[in-house]
Amino acid sequence: MDIELRHLRYFVAVADELHFGRAARRLHLAQPPLSQQIRKLEEILGCQLFLRTSRAVRLTAAGEAFLERARRTLSNVQDDMQEARSIGRGEQGLLRVGFISSAMLTVVPRTFGTYRRRFPKVQLQLFESYTALVMRSLTSGEIDVGILRDGGPANGLHVEPLLSEPYVAVLPKRHPLAASNSISAAALRDEPFVFHAPTAGTRAFEKPMSIFEEHGFRPQIVQEAPQWLTLLRLVGAGLGVTVAPACVEKIALNDVVCVRLRGVKVRSDLELAYREGEHRAIVKGFAEILRSGVGRVKS
Structure with a gap:
């Protein structure tokens, strides 16, 4: 026979009260079923947990040892249940x-x-x-x-x-178009580009390329790099220009300029x-x- 959690709860209640009647009331049980379950627990364990007389109930040595373990088991189960509920709610x-x-x-x-x-x-x-x-x-x-x-x-x-963002052209600070408020994508037709590799994301690569395809050309990419900071530094060093989501302007240093692309509906x-x-x-x-x-x- 297997021990059930209710056996442990009943045992702890009797051990706390050292009185079957009070324990039964605490558990909202009648006394005879409680006594029966305690005897069943003792039968499963193969030892006596309580010494019972007409005047008193007290724990045996085995009962005292088992009480500590029963409390620990019930506490662990309660903790495990609380953890499961917390995980189920996404809190852990x-x-x-x-x-x-x-x-x-x-x-x-x-x-x-x-x-x-x-x-x-x-x-x-x-x-x-x-x-x-x-x-x-x-x-x-x-x-x-x-x-x-x-x-x-x-x-x-x-x-x-x-979040949807417009694209901007990123130019070296000394580029002839750097002082413009906005430019047409067509103005970059003959410029060398630095950009991400297509393997980083096909759609992320093709979307900005489509801006220039509307003007009949596809940029000549002379250098690839994986990070926007690297690309901006390459632009600042004069290796080419690029096109980027507008948020990239936040890391643009003083050697590059971000310029709005006029008439572009494609967004990132x-x-x-x-x-x-x-x-x-x-x-x-x-x-x-x-x-x-x-x-x-x-x-």
Whole structure:
């Protein structure tokens, strides 16, 4: 026969009261069923837990030893139940978030802080990468949430836009067009470009390229680099020009200028992604905070 939790609760109540009648009232039981369950527990253990006389009830040596263990077991079960409830509510556990570097130039870092304060027991792990790898990591289950730049629709993933930004041209400070308030994309027809590799994200690469294709040309990319800071430094050094989401202007140093592109309708989208069918509260809670944080800035 197996010991059940109710056996332990009944035993602890009798041990606390050292009186079957009072223990029964505390447990909202009749006394005979309580006595029967204590005898069953003693039968399972193969030893007597209480010495009973007409005047008193007291613990045996085995009972005293078992009482400590019974209390510990009940406490552990209660803690485990509370932890399970907390995990079920998304208040505890491990959350792995992959993000692209340009997200750090938006409100996203602030939402990370908000989430940490609201869910201090969640182990938040952040992984910086590029859009294509974040999407692959989501699909494979290596991460739970992704923050993308122009990832777009993908099989098995829920992808939703968070923030839409215009593109700007990034020029060396001494470029002839650097003093302009705005320029046409056609003005960059003969310029060498520095840009991300297509492997970092096909849609993130093709979207800005389409701006120039509308004017009948595709930029000549003379140098690739994985990070916006590197690209801006290359522009400042005179290796070429580039096109970037407007948030990149926040890290533009004094050797480059960001200029608005006139008449361009194409915009860059910062996106939230997670696996289709995702139901865990820990993911939903993070997504809600991210949406709310970005929404306040948009409004």
